[in-house]
Each structure stands twice: as C-alpha cells, then as structure tokens.
Amino acid sequence: MKDNRLKGIIALAVVTVISFGVIYGSKILVKDNTTNGNTTDNNQNQQDLPGAIDVSGAEGIVSARELTDDSGNVTGYSVVSEAKGFAKPVTWEIIFENDAKTIREVKVVSHAETPGYGANMEEESYLNQFKGIKAPIYLKGQAPASDAGSESGASDTTEGFKDGIYRVESEEMDNGYYYMLTLKVENGAITNVVFDGMNELGEYKSYLSSVGKYVMTEDGLTWKEQADALAQYVIEHQSVKGLAVDENGKTDAVAGVSISINNFLELAEKALEMAATGEGAQNAGGDNAPVSADGEFGEIDAISGATFTTNAILELVNNAYEFIKNYAGK
Amino acid sequence: MKLKVADQLHDVGPHIRMNRTTKEIMQDVVIALIPAFLGSIYFFGIKALILVMTAVTTCVISEYIWQKLRKEPLTVSDWSAVVTGILLAFNVPATTPVWAVMVASVFAIIVAKQFFGGIGSNFANPALMGRALLLFLWPASISGYVSTYHAGADAVSSATVLGLYKSGSQISQFSKWDMFIGNIPGCIGETSKLLLLIGFAYLCYRRVVNISTTAAYILTVLLVTFIFSGEGLFKGDILVNLLSGGLILGACYMMTDYASVAPRVKVTLAVIAGLITAGIRLWGMLPEGVSYGILAANCLSGLVDNLIKPHIYGVNVKKSK
Numbered sequence: 001m002k003d004n005r006l007k008g009i010i011a012l013a014v015v016t017v018i019s020f021g022v023i024y025g026s027k028i029l030v031k032d033n034t035t036n037g038n039t040t041d042n043n044q045n046q047q048d049l050p051g052a053i054d055v056s057g058a059e060g061i062v063s064a065r066e067l068t069d070d071s072g073n074v075t076g077y078s079v080v081s082e083a084k085g086f087a088k089p090v091t092w093e094i095i096f097e098n099d100a101k102t103i104r105e106v107k108v109v110s111h112a113e114t115p116g117y118g119a120n121m122e123e124e125s126y127l128n129q130f131k132g133i134k135a136p137i138y139l140k141g142q143a144p145a146s147d148a149g150s151e152s153g154a155s156d157t158t159e160g161f162k163d164g165i166y167r168v169e170s171e172e173m174d175n176g177y178y179y180m181l182t183l184k185v186e187n188g189a190i191t192n193v194v195f196d197g198m199n200e201l202g203e204y205k206s207y208l209s210s211v212g213k214y215v216m217t218e219d220g221l222t223w224k225e226q227a228d229a230l231a232q233y234v235i236e237h238q239s240v241k242g243l244a245v246d247e248n249g250k251t252d253a254v255a256g257v258s259i260s261i262n263n264f265l266e267l268a269e270k271a272l273e274m275a276a277t278g279e280g281a282q283n284a285g286g287d288n289a290p291v292s293a294d295g296e297f298g299e300i301d302a303i304s305g306a307t308f309t310t311n312a313i314l315e316l317v318n319n320a321y322e323f324i325k326n327y328a329g330k
Numbered sequence: 331m332k333l334k335v336a337d338q339l340h341d342v343g344p345h346i347r348m349n350r351t352t353k354e355i356m357q358d359v360v361i362a363l364i365p366a367f368l369g370s371i372y373f374f375g376i377k378a379l380i381l382v383m384t385a386v387t388t389c390v391i392s393e394y395i396w397q398k399l400r401k402e403p404l405t406v407s408d409w410s411a412v413v414t415g416i417l418l419a420f421n422v423p424a425t426t427p428v429w430a431v432m433v434a435s436v437f438a439i440i441v442a443k444q445f446f447g448g449i450g451s452n453f454a455n456p457a458l459m460g461r462a463l464l465l466f467l468w469p470a471s472i473s474g475y476v477s478t479y480h481a482g483a484d485a486v487s488s489a490t491v492l493g494l495y496k497s498g499s500q501i502s503q504f505s506k507w508d509m510f511i512g513n514i515p516g517c518i519g520e521t522s523k524l525l526l527l528i529g530f531a532y533l534c535y536r537r538v539v540n541i542s543t544t545a546a547y548i549l550t551v552l553l554v555t556f557i558f559s560g561e562g563l564f565k566g567d568i569l570v571n572l573l574s575g576g577l578i579l580g581a582c583y584m585m586t587d588y589a590s591v592a593p594r595v596k597v598t599l600a601v602i603a604g605l606i607t608a609g610i611r612l613w614g615m616l617p618e619g620v621s622y623g624i625l626a627a628n629c630l631s632g633l634v635d636n637l638i639k640p641h642i643y644g645v646n647v648k649k650s651k
C-alpha cells in the first residue's frame with residue numbers, strides 16, 4: 001500500500017510539474033492575457049469577418065464591420081468600442097441599424113467592474129433599454145438643449161463657470177479608499193456635486209455608510225449624509241473658500257460634518273479650477289459626446305452606485321456612434 | 331420512541347471496515363489537492379496561500395479545542411480538519427477577508443461537523459456549510475472575484491465566466507483553454523480544472539473515490555444545462571458549464587464524501603445534486619449552484635438511503651410463484 005502511494009505521489013508530482021510548464025508556457029505565448037479585459041481576440045475576430053471597417057486612428061474604437069444580408073446590402077453596423085471604467089476598460093459591441101443612428105442591440109464584450117455595482121451593466125433589463133433608441137445617448141433628464149454645448153463639452157456662459165460635467169479622482173488611496181468628485185455646471189452655476197470613496201473591493205463609502213457597514217458615530221450623521229452636506233455647501237456657496245479646516249482636516253463650517261475633509265477639499269478645488277476654465281469638461285453624454293444635429297437622441301438610466309461605469313458606457317456608445325456616423329456619411 | 335437494539339446497530343455505521351484508515355484517506359485527499367493549491371497561489375498570489383493556511387489552521391485548532399473542552403477523543407491527527415480547511419478556502423475568492431474565512435472555518439468544524447458527531451456523522455459537507463454561512467451572512471465578503479495573475483492590491487474585480495454566461499453577455503474573451511488551465515476569475519481553488527483533475531486521477535489511482543459518483547454528477551449538470559441553457563433546446567454550451575465554475579471541484583472532491591456507502595445511493599444523490607445545481611444555474615438567482623446542489627443532496631441522503639434499500643446477501647428479492 002505504501003509503495004503504491006509513493007508511486008502515485010511521484011506520478012502526481014511529475015504530471016503537476018509538466019502541467020505548470022504548460023500553464024506558464026501558455027501565459028507567455030498569449031500576450032496581454034493578464035486581465036480579463038483583453039479584447040485582442042475579439043478585435044481580431046471582427047477584423048477577420050467580412051465587411052470589416054478600418055478603425056486605425058479612431059480613438060476608443062476596437063473594431064467595426066458592416067452587417068450585410070445575403071444580397072450584400074448593408075443592414076447595419078457592428079462597432080466594438082471601449083472606454084475606461086472604474087479600473088479597466090469597459091468594452092461593448094454596439095450594433096446600429098443601417099441609418100447609423102438607431103441602436104439595434106448592445107452586448108457586453110468585457111469589463112472588470114465591481115460585482116453588484118458596475119457589473120450590473122450585464123443585466124438584461126439594463127441592456128434592453130438601448131434597443132431601438134437613437135444615438136447619441138444621454139442620461140435621462142441630462143440631454144443638453146439643441147443649441148447648448150460644444151464639441152469640447154464646455155459652453156460659455158454669463159456666469160463664472162463653464163457648463164459641463166467635471167470629474168476628478170484621487171490618485172492615491174487614503175486609509176483604504178480612493179475618492180472621487182463629480183461637479184456639474186449648468187448655466188454657469190454649480191447645480192450638482194457628488195463626493196464618494198471606494199475601497200479595494202469596489203465598495204462605495206456612501207453605500208457602506210447608508211447600510212450601516214461604515215459607521216461614524218452612533219447618533220451623528222452618516223458618512224454619506226456628511227458628504228451630501230459638504231456637496232450642498234458647495235452648491236449654495238459656489239465655492240469652497242469658507243471651508244476652513246483645522247490641523248486634523250476638520251471643519252466647523254458645515255453643521256453635523258465631523259469627517260476630515262482634506263480629500264473633499266482637494267478634489268473640489270481641482271474640479272472648480274477645471275470648471276472655471278472649461279478644461280476637461282464633459283457634457284452629459286460623456287467625454288466629447290456629440291450633440292445630436294437632428295435633435296434626436298436616446299436617454300438611458302444610470303447604473304445605481306456606479307458613476308464611473310455609467311460614464312464609460314455613455315462614452316463608448318457615443319464614440320461608436322460618432323465613428324459609424326462619419327464612416328457611413330450620415 | 332425507543333429503538334430496538336437491532337435498529338440501533340443497523341443505524342450506526344460503519345459496519346464494514348477497510349484496511350485503509352481515515353487518516354490515510356484524508357492524507358491522500360490532501361496530496362491530491364496540492365496541485366490545485368499550488369495553482370491557486372500561482373494564479374491569485376500570496377492571498378491564496380494566506381487564505382488556505384488560515385482556514386486549515388483555524389479548522390484544526392477549532393477541532394482540537396472543541397474536543398478538549400468536550401473531553402472527547404482527539405481526532406485532529408486524522409487530517410479531516412485539514413481537508414475541510416483546504417476545501418473551504420478553495421471555495422472563496424482571493425478577496426475574501428481573512429476574518430470571514432476564520433469564522434466560516436469555526437462554523438464548519440464546530441457546528442457542521444462536531445455538533446453532529448464529528449467525522450462520518452456530519453449530515454453535510456462542512457466546507458460547503460462554511461461557504462453557505464458566508465453567502466448567507468456576508469455575501470459581499472465572497473463576491474469579489476478577481477482576474478488572475480494579480481496579487482494583493484493589484485487585484486482587479488471581475489465577473490465570473492458563469493456570471494457573464496448567465497446574463498447573456500459575451501464570454502469570448504475567455505478561451506476554453508484558459509478555463510481549463512485556470513486563467514479565469516473565480517474561487518481560488520476551483521479555476522484550474524487541469525490541476526484538479528490531476529489530483530482526482532491520483533485519488534482514483536489510490537481507489538479513494540468512486541468515479542461513478544463524480545461522473546453521475548457532472549453528466550447530470552451537463553445534460554440539463556445542454557438542453558436548457560442555450561437559445562433554444564439542446565443548444566447549451568457544455569464546455570462553459572463544465573469548465574467555467576466549480577463543477578469539477580465539487581464533483582471530484584465534495585460530492586464523493588463518505589456519508590453514504592451504498593453505490594446506488596451515491597449515484598442517486600449525485601444525480602439529485604446535479605439536477606439542483608443545473609436548476610440553480612438555469613433558473614436561480616445565482617450563476618453557480620454547485621455548493622447548494624451538493625448541500626441539498628447531503629440533506630436528502632437519509633431519505634434516499636431509506637428509499638434505496640441495499641440487497642441483502644443471501645435473500646431472494648423475487649419470490650417464485
């Protein structure tokens with residue numbers, strides 16, 4: 001029996017070593033295979049298919065092709081487009097009708113978004129809302145007026161800020177969280193500010209605090225309520241100048257706020273600077289989102305708790321639309 | 331109700347003893363799991379090592395303390411707690427907090443195993459009970475799946491292949507080869523089917539497991555998902571269902587426990603587990619289903635044992651007219 005085991009162990013060890021050699025070899029052979037966000041194969045597949053469209057030089061466009069019927073008539077277009085999500089690129093395939101404007105269908109090709117948040121993009125109900133709508137797309141209620149906006153996303157106003165959405169995020173983790181702030185300017189005034197943090201697991205601080213998993217004090221405001229209070233202060237004052245802080249980064253300027261606001265201040269000041277110049281502005285359709293020339297556009301719901309993912313989706317769909325519109329000459 | 335002595339004797343096993351000891355069997359299982367253990371470290375980094383070591387240590391210490399307090403014979407040296415610890419850690423993703431694994435390990439050993447009489451008497455697989463506890467109490471703690479070849483802070487959250495498949499999303503970014511060797515997001519010990527199968531081959535060689543149970547479970551899952559999981563009947567992707575989740579780990583190492591010894595009972599339970607697993611994958615909220623499928627079959631083992639009476643040697647089943 002013992003001899004039998006020894007033979008088995010030796011065989012097991014040998015086969016295991018060989019297997020690891022195979023596994024390691026396959027890693028070396030397949031480039032860029034270190035994340036599941038790899039789209040090389042998909043890109044290659046698209047380029048190999050009939051009707052492939054040259055996408056060289058088109059930023060964010062992975063591949064594209066014409067869809068044809070048996071007679072060779074173009075029935076639509078397939079565009080694989082990607083944009084930066086929370087951590088890695090989000091890649092979708094967007095299929096347009098032959099008017100190069102109406103979305104027939106969208107499919108998630110790859111992403112590395114957080115389960116329960118950005119990964120909810122995979123839900124059928126979310127994807128179905130794209131069927132039949134016309135590009136460009138905007139979040140519901142955020143489509144610009146037909147004469148508003150510009151190619152850069154920022155528009156001149158009579159007030160101190162330029163219209164648009166300004167997103168900033170911390171470059172380094174602080175006490176286990178990355179922080180992000182989104183500031184929206186309409187008609188020259190700040191109308192919305194969202195401040196949040198995200199940990200390594202992709203959990204939002206606002207969510208954790210609202211469900212009791214991130215507790216500040218037993219009877220005080222939750223972290224989310226304090227973040228909202230800070231945001232409200234900026235909206236009311238259109239500035240952060242009154243937010244004096246002590247050596248611990250705390251302020252007495254906002255009632256109920258006991259958190260250190262250094263991260264908030266740093267990001268808010270950066271966003272306000274951007275808003276003053278219009279630099280880095282996005283309109284409601286994401287980076288460089290096109291404004292519909294014919295006044296037709298689609299509206300979608302945001303993914304709850306996943307601002308970055310939502311913006312990535314807006315960006316990649318609108319990029320795909322811009323690309324295919326220019327290609328089709330429509 | 332008082333049981334007759336004969337009934338008591340009938341109900342308490344084992345009745346037939348092999349020359350092989352529990353310790354030898356458990357050592358063989360541990361040896362068989364070593365390739366997948368090394369693979370988990372290779373794919374998911376040092377965190378996989380920490381989780382496995384944490385689970386094993388906690389399981390062994392829990393069993394030791396419990397038996398010391400209860401003044402029971404110590405069975406720590408039979409290696410069963412080590413097996414439970416490894417399998418428990420194999421069933422969680424690399425982002426699982428260490429404390430969660432420790433809590434699950436204590437629950438697996440004390441509640442799922444010792445409360446029911448220890449090894450051989452536990453009604454369900456302790457490792458899967460530990461996982462079920464985490465899924466029930468802290469689902470977020472074991473839902474942070476990460477892509478491979480990342481370690482610690484560099485880990486990138488990712489959906490599992492089964493999750494994408496179930497939602498109808500494209501999974502072309504994951505090749506079948508990657509699924510086979512383990513280069514996909516998932517629980518640390520379930521991703522490399524190649525390494526799991528190598529260990530399973532060792533167990534078969536050592537005659538520790540009966541391949542019919544494993545085969546029955548896998549074939550049932552594949553058959554049902556092949557019929558119903560595609561767009562239309564008989565269009566399901568067999569390889570995705572086989573290679574992308576925890577089916578191989580469950581079939582080779584957790585469906586083959588020793589709770590019931592009658593071969594027909596084992597195969598029947600495997601089919602039941604397969605039906606439940608496939609049902610969860612197809613129509614349930616979760617994309618996986620292996621752990622609940624096996625646990626459900628575990629719970630039904632007593633019933634199936636009673637329904638399928640073994641043939642008594644020396645007695646004619648059919649009465650001649």
